[in-house]
Each structure stands twice: as structure tokens, then as C-alpha cells.
Amino acid sequence: MFPVTRSLMLAIPMMAFAIAGGLYAPPPDKENANSVDSADGDNNTGSEPALSSLPPLPSWARADLPDFTGYRDTTEKKAAFFSFVYPRIVLANSRILIERDYLDSLTHKDSLSKKEHAWLAAQAKRLRVEEDPGTPEQFALLRKRLDVIPPSLILAQAANESAWGTSRFARRGNNLFGQWCFSKGCGLVPLGRAEGASHEVAAFPSPYHSVRAYIQNLNRHGSYKGLRDTRLDDREAGNPLSGLSLARGLISYSERGEEYVNEIRSMIRYNNLEFYDSAFRKILSDSSPSRLKNLASVNAEQVLLPGYSRESSAEG
Numbered sequence: 001m002f003p004v005t006r007s008l009m010l011a012i013p014m015m016a017f018a019i020a021g022g023l024y025a026p027p028p029d030k031e032n033a034n035s036v037d038s039a040d041g042d043n044n045t046g047s048e049p050a051l052s053s054l055p056p057l058p059s060w061a062r063a064d065l066p067d068f069t070g071y072r073d074t075t076e077k078k079a080a081f082f083s084f085v086y087p088r089i090v091l092a093n094s095r096i097l098i099e100r101d102y103l104d105s106l107t108h109k110d111s112l113s114k115k116e117h118a119w120l121a122a123q124a125k126r127l128r129v130e131e132d133p134g135t136p137e138q139f140a141l142l143r144k145r146l147d148v149i150p151p152s153l154i155l156a157q158a159a160n161e162s163a164w165g166t167s168r169f170a171r172r173g174n175n176l177f178g179q180w181c182f183s184k185g186c187g188l189v190p191l192g193r194a195e196g197a198s199h200e201v202a203a204f205p206s207p208y209h210s211v212r213a214y215i216q217n218l219n220r221h222g223s224y225k226g227l228r229d230t231r232l233d234d235r236e237a238g239n240p241l242s243g244l245s246l247a248r249g250l251i252s253y254s255e256r257g258e259e260y261v262n263e264i265r266s267m268i269r270y271n272n273l274e275f276y277d278s279a280f281r282k283i284l285s286d287s288s289p290s291r292l293k294n295l296a297s298v299n300a301e302q303v304l305l306p307g308y309s310r311e312s313s314a315e316g
Helices: 014-021 074-107 114-126 136-145 151-162 168-173 207-220 222-236 243-250 258-270 274-283 289-295
Strands: 200-202
Touching (some): 074 136, 074 151, 074 207, 136 222, 151 207, 151 243, 151 258, 168 200, 207 222, 222 243, 243 258, 243 274
């Protein structure tokens, strides 16, 4: 059982959500992974290029997935799952926003240092941006790809792809999204893998690293350009980022296409996951560099949960 207490987990309005929207849970033995992109030679962690303003990753982010198989009450299992995954989403997104701020600072400089050029090159390689280094085109494409994913979308896909944290890939590989990898021994071999296929379902050091790699995948793979276009359009229009809106860009995430998109949207609605999008916007109402650094380094994951009283914590 992970450190978030049962009373704190149930303090979020999951009971009301489940009663109002009904209960939705995918089949418990979901084994078929989605054909998604794996990361470069970084063990699929979505690792961050070195940046002095990024604080060290807090120790709780390296914790393995808790055992969600023991819950008999579906509502309690959902509350526990969301309370575990959501702080890791806030952590990953906060660290991305620190990188995004640094990227913005470089756009206003007349010349870049060798170190700044190296960071841009590392980000361009990670996010597959092939524009000429230091050009307006490179900065624009990097800014489009170096951005956050709404918590509602991440939570819905994590629940769907991992069977609420109970799938074999989640339990044995900390893999919440069915990401594939393509080198022998990089993960778990799917039970139904076709003869001659070589892919495995990636194993991650922690669920946090699975979240980070998933965000990286949506931010750089050509199949999700539509999602990034929608996100950019919403930002330019001043609209809040929405998992329901961005879900349309997942048409290629599953062979089921539109049916899969509708399923993810149904999960967001049934579980009222837009609540977490609102909570994330609220926590970022102060998005100053010091605040982002604080969010990216809190020493207790509970601090990032909706409704947590920051006044009672030194991290506030």
C-alpha cells in the first residue's frame, strides 16, 4: 500500500463521480499492447536533457507501482489509482514547464553559448525536430512539442491500458500505457506476440518514468501531430487544455481508431476526470520559476493531490 492514506485518497470526490457517472473499468487481463513509439537509447524513460534549473527527481518518483489487485471495492480502487498517478503527472508536467520556460528564455537572446546550443540540440534530438539549429523554425517547433498533456487524458489512458494498474505489464514492468520497445530484453514479451515479431512491452524503472515516456511519445511521434495541433490551437485561442479535446488526436494509438477515442472520452466523462484538469490549472495559477521548481521537487507526493492544504506543509 502506498503512502497516501485511505482517508486522503477518498477526500477527492471519487464517490460522487462514480455514483453520478457510473463505473467504467476495462477487462482485467488486457494483454495486447498498443503499437506506440519507444524512446531513444534511454531505456524508454523520456529522460530530460541536463538543465541546471531542473531540481533532482524526488525519491518518491522512483517508487514502484502499488498492488491494486487487492481492492474489492471498485470506487476505492479507482480513488487509489488516481491518487497514485496524478502526483506523477503534476511532477512530469511541472518539469516540462521548467524546460519550456528555459526554451522561451533562449528565444530572446541575440547569441547562444555552447552550453545553450548543446541543450537545444539534445531537445531537438529527443523531440525529433530537424529544423536548422537556433532558427525561428526550430524554436517554434520545439515549443509546440515541449508542452504538457492534460491530466484527464493521462489518467484515462493509464487506467485503460493498465486495467487500473493490475495488468501484467503494469505489475511487472511499471508500464501504464502499453509502450513498446524493440531490443531484446528491454521489457516483457507479450503472450500473444505474432511469430517472427521482436517487440516487447517496455519495462520502466518506475511508473513516473512510464508517464514521462508516454508524454514524450505524444509530443514527438508523427502519429500524434493532430493532438499537438489541437493543443497549439487551444493555447493560441486562450482555451484551457482539455483531455476531451486532445483525445481526438489518439486516433492512431489503437487499431480500434475512433472506437478507442470514444472509449477514452467516455472514461474521462464517467470518472469526471476533468476535475483533475481544473486542479492542475489551479495549482499552476502561480507558474513562476520558483513555484515550478517547488512542484518539480516536493518531497511528498501527497502535496500535489487536489485539496491538499499547502499551508500545513513546508513545501507550500
